[in-house]
Amino acid sequence: xxxxxxxxxxFKVLLFSQLFFTAAFITLRESLSLYLYNKGLPLHLCxxxxxxxxxxxxxxxxxxxxxxxxxxxxxxxxKIALLLSIIAFIxxxxxxxxIKMLAVTLYVVAGSLYSLTIxxxxxxxxxxxxxxxxxNQAYQLILNIGGFFGIxxxxxxPIGHYKHLYFASLVMLAGTLLLFxxxxxRILYIEKPDYNKWSFPILLTGLTLCSFILITYASFTRYLxxxxxxxxxxxxLKLALTERNRAYLLFLMLIIFCNGxxxxxxxxxxxxxxxxxxxDVNQTFMNIHLSPLFVLVTDPLASILxxxxxxxxxxxxxxxxxxxxSVAQGIxxxxxxxxxxxxxxxxxxxxxxxxxxxxxxxxxxxxxIITTLRxxxxxxxxxxxxxxxxxxxxxLSQAFSAAIAFYIASHFTQNSLNISTRLASDFNLYFSLSLxxxxxxCIITGVWLLHRNIDKRHQ
Numbered sequence: 184x185x186x187x188x189x190x191x192x193x194f195k196v197l198l199f200s201q202l203f204f205t206a207a208f209i210t211l212r213e214s215l216s217l218y219l220y221n222k223g224l225p226l227h228l229c230x231x232x233x234x235x236x237x238x239x240x241x242x243x244x245x246x247x248x249x250x251x252x253x254x255x256x257x258x259x260x261x262k263i264a265l266l267l268s269i270i271a272f273i274x275x276x277x278x279x280x281x282i283k284m285l286a287v288t289l290y291v292v293a294g295s296l297y298s299l300t301i302x303x304x305x306x307x308x309x310x311x312x313x314x315x316x317x318x319n320q321a322y323q324l325i326l327n328i329g330g331f332f333g334i335x336x337x338x339x340x341p342i343g344h345y346k347h348l349y350f351a352s353l354v355m356l357a358g359t360l361l362l363f364x365x366x367x368x369r370i371l372y373i374e375k376p377d378y379n380k381w382s383f384p385i386l387l388t389g390l391t392l393c394s395f396i397l398i399t400y401a402s403f404t405r406y407l408x409x410x411x412x413x414x415x416x417x418x419x420l421k422l423a424l425t426e427r428n429r430a431y432l433l434f435l436m437l438i439i440f441c442n443g444x445x446x447x448x449x450x451x452x453x454x455x456x457x458x459x460x461x462x463d464v465n466q467t468f469m470n471i472h473l474s475p476l477f478v479l480v481t482d483p484l485a486s487i488l489x490x491x492x493x494x495x496x497x498x499x500x501x502x503x504x505x506x507x508x509s510v511a512q513g514i515x516x517x518x519x520x521x522x523x524x525x526x527x528x529x530x531x532x533x534x535x536x537x538x539x540x541x542x543x544x545x546x547x548x549x550x551x552i553i554t555t556l557r558x559x560x561x562x563x564x565x566x567x568x569x570x571x572x573x574x575x576x577x578x579l580s581q582a583f584s585a586a587i588a589f590y591i592a593s594h595f596t597q598n599s600l601n602i603s604t605r606l607a608s609d610f611n612l613y614f615s616l617s618l619x620x621x622x623x624x625c626i627i628t629g630v631w632l633l634h635r636n637i638d639k640r641h642q
Contacts, residue, residue: 196362197304198325203359204297205329206336207352208268211275211290212236213479214337214345217457219283221344226458226596230589231401233454236287237585238408239394241578243295246390248575251299253382258363260300263387265360267293272353276346288395292387320554324491327550330483338477342461405586412583415576434573436630437556438580441508444623445552446581448515448616450588452545455596455612456538463605465532478538485546493550504555505635509628511551516620518544523617526610531602591615 211218216233220226247254254260267289274286305322333352340348397404416435423431460476518541525537556577595612596605 194305197301198322200359200362201301201322202325202329203355203362204265204268205326206332207272207355207359208290208294208297209330209333210336210345210348210352211272213334213453214348214457215287216454217342217461218345220458221342227593229458230454230592232284232287232398234450234585234589235398235401235404236291237450237453237588238404238582239288239291239397240295241582241585242408243292243390243394244299244578245575246386247296247299250382250386251303254386255380255383257300257304259383260296261363262360264293264297264300265356265363268297269353269356269360272349272356275349284399285395288391288398291394291398292391320493323550323554324487327483327486331480331487334479334483338474338480342474342476401589405589408579408582408586412579415579419573419576433630434576436626437508438576440623440626441512441552442556442577443580443584444512444620445515445549446584447588447591448519448545448620449549450585451592451612451616452542454588455592459609460538463532463602463609464538465535467535478535478542481539481542482546482549485543486550489547489550493554505631507551507555509624509631511548511555512620512624512627514544514551515548516617516624518542518548519613519617519620523610523613526606526613529606533606 215236216229219229219232224232271286271289271293274282274289277283277286336348336351337345397407416439419431419435422428423435457476457479460478464478466474521544522537522541525533525541592612595615596608
């Protein structure tokens with residue numbers, strides 16, 4: 184029985200600031216495809232921009248991580264990330280397509296920088312692996328609470344019209360910046376060595392320029408993500424075979440069939456699900472007229488409630504993380520299957536209850552996977568000189584999954600005026616996704632059982 188950890192004032196300040204940042208930042212992420220579609224962009228282009236943004240968020244995170252030791256203090260990084268986020272929310276309301284793409288670019292660059300910096304600061308507060316895992320659960324709970332308020336703002340706004348919502352997000356980001364300015368002395372910052380004062384401006388300019396080009400030429404971005412991921416997988420496979428390292432093979436299994444499949448599902452929910460809700464879902468639930476986008480609110484809400492239960496259970500205890508990932512994959516499959524069955528039986532608009540249940544179950548799987556996967560990966564990969572590369576693979580698999588999500592969503596969904604045609608294409612999409620998630624569940628479960636039996640033999 185382990186003692187519950189006590190959080191410092193510094194950690195609580197970080198959580199409080201993260202609450203505001205997430206509430207503001209998530210509004211653009213969750214509404215981007217629907218917002219662009221409402222502005223007259225073709226559905227195919229909306230998918231392309233949204234998935235490219237997800238991919239570039241992951242890639243820029245890797246870029247920041249590689250050169251992080253050459254960057255200025257964490258205080259400076261957080262301030263600049265918040266300033267760039269504020270500029271992004273200002274520019275997104277301009278009518279020019281190029282300016283909108285610049286806004287999305289700044290949104291990606293700022294978000295990745297902020298997320299990486301905050302994650303490092305959060306983990307720096309804990310020395311033990313169990314404490315770090317529990318601290319990340321608390322951090323994830325705060326993310327979900329912030330996400331709840333941000334998505335609630337989307338649900339309460341007219342579908343596709345988010346000018347006032349984005350202004351409110353801008354105000355919250357400005358408030359977060361002020362919070363950091365006034366509480367700078369209360370936060371634990373990681374000491375950093377001397378750095379070249381030109382390194383950060385050069386890196387920031389380079390990443391912003393590259394991201395703008397890649398998000399403008401989305402097809403090239405997808406090819407780049409796919410080829411880079413395949414090359415990285417082959418490299419790790421080579422290491423596993425030449426060094427006879429079973430941990431590397433297990434790592435690949437988790438990256439592809441757990442992390443990859445989860446982010447594939449998540450990307451499809453981000454780019455296609457809001458449009459599906461706005462077009463093909465009944466707006467009445469228990470005789471109450473609701474916007475279908477209220478379904479999105481159930482994701483963070485379920486994560487908060489279920490995450491609170493998990494957090495309580497984990498306090499003072501430790502569990503087999505591989506087993507938890509197997510269970511989470513099963514729950515992920517169940518969430519997709521619920522919607523698939525609802526679409527199969529639909530004759531007209533889908534009842535609001537089924538997307539509501541789907542997102543709720545999906546949120547449970549999401550919380551377990553996100554909070555468990557990194558701890559499990561760190562347990563497998565012991566070599567400090569390679570940990571940066573392997574942790575970067577988590578982001579790279581996310582980028583790869585977003586690229587694949589574009590092709591799957593574009594192949595199956597149709598922008599038709601006929602609801603029967605749209606429902607049929609939606610069924611094909613989610614049925615295919617359910618097959619993928621079920622296969623991943625079987626593989627992860629099989630690998631876990633095999634891994635457990637091998638460990639028993641060696642004991």
